[in-house]
Amino acid sequence: MGREIEYWSNLVQPADRGVTGIIDWARRLEADGWHGGSLVDSQCFRSDTFVTLSGCAVATTRLRLGTGTSNPVTRHPSALASATAGLQMPRARAS
Secondary structure (H helix, E strand, O other): OOOOOOOEEEOOOOHHHHHHHHHHHHHHHHHOOOOEEEEOOOOOOOOOHHHHHHHHHHHOOOOEEEEOOOOOOOOOHHHHHHHHHHHHOOOOOEO
16 A cells, blocks of 8 residues: 655745734635645744644644755754754644
């Protein structure tokens, strides 16, 4: 038996929708049957990626979450690992 293909989407929304728009999009992805959503880890574009992903984790029950990319120059690898571990707490869905 082969593995099931997972379907993921980017959680990026127009800047004027803010964190609330991203969380609403995560809810919709889950309702539509997507497996996961990712958000680019940038300290320049929007509020902190891991705070936003935490909001998505609280607002959904099964959607897997992760960063699309992360920059080890602007976010130290140990800080990245710690933030990802924090996302594991709400029902262990970080990827």
